[in-house]
Amino acid sequence: MQPEIDLLGLPVKTFGLCFAIAFLAAGAVLTRRFRELRWPGDQATEALLAALVGGLVGARAYWLIDNWSEAQGDLVGSLFGGSGLTWYGGALGGALAVLAWARWRDHLNARLLDAAAPALALGYAIGRVGCQVSGDGDYGRASDLPWAMAYPDGVVPTDEVVQPTPIYETLSMGLAALVLWQLRDRLPAGALFGLYLVFAGVERFVVEFWRRNPDVDLGLTTAQVTSLGMLVVGTALVVWRLRVHRPQGPRAAAS
Numbered sequence: 001m002q003p004e005i006d007l008l009g010l011p012v013k014t015f016g017l018c019f020a021i022a023f024l025a026a027g028a029v030l031t032r033r034f035r036e037l038r039w040p041g042d043q044a045t046e047a048l049l050a051a052l053v054g055g056l057v058g059a060r061a062y063w064l065i066d067n068w069s070e071a072q073g074d075l076v077g078s079l080f081g082g083s084g085l086t087w088y089g090g091a092l093g094g095a096l097a098v099l100a101w102a103r104w105r106d107h108l109n110a111r112l113l114d115a116a117a118p119a120l121a122l123g124y125a126i127g128r129v130g131c132q133v134s135g136d137g138d139y140g141r142a143s144d145l146p147w148a149m150a151y152p153d154g155v156v157p158t159d160e161v162v163q164p165t166p167i168y169e170t171l172s173m174g175l176a177a178l179v180l181w182q183l184r185d186r187l188p189a190g191a192l193f194g195l196y197l198v199f200a201g202v203e204r205f206v207v208e209f210w211r212r213n214p215d216v217d218l219g220l221t222t223a224q225v226t227s228l229g230m231l232v233v234g235t236a237l238v239v240w241r242l243r244v245h246r247p248q249g250p251r252a253a254a255s
Helices: 014-036 042-066 068-080 087-105 110-134 165-182 191-207 222-244 249-254
Strands: 004-007 010-013 149-151 158-162 215-217
Touching: 004 014, 010 014, 014 042, 014 110, 042 087, 087 110, 110 165, 110 191, 165 191, 191 222, 215 222
Parallel strands: none
Antiparallel strands: 004 010, 149 158
């Protein structure tokens, strides 16, 4: 584990470093896609900044709601402290901020959602590298699998051998990013984003069975309930867009 590195005499948190790299990588992918769509490349930077600000606000707000009993004793500290961020809150807050930006820039359409899909998956995959390297507590339950490991020097240390769930998430969403990028011009508008929701929902739903998060309803965690929502919405979006653009009759098939 390496929660912190020395960079020219300055201590740098590895999670924060990976967080920054994730945004840069997602921004590079988004810029490339914007240029392919003949949109101004600098507008990708604007969208990324909107996602960053909205994501930070959403991540903190989601954490406060999910951990209200813990946060209400020190509300100011919980709001502005260095910990207490959740991915789903960040995704929701970032999405709302980008949608507001898109309305301002007149890009509020399905092509923008599709353009963001590979970038979102790649950013998530890189972000989980930060969780693994820093040992921030996102690891799983105790395990005797050959690749299970302990996190004795992590931000949230444990000497117990556990499932390295951040690695699972990096590999699965990294693969998802590659698939989404390859399909970016092969699906009708809106279907690619729906497929991203399916990938992200299935990945997190499965990984939660190995993580240490408490159950909240029907034996499922909060993240799993949210994942099911993503899966349902994503599947419906993919089916709808494919049906809308399905050729009708011999003449449509020939064209």
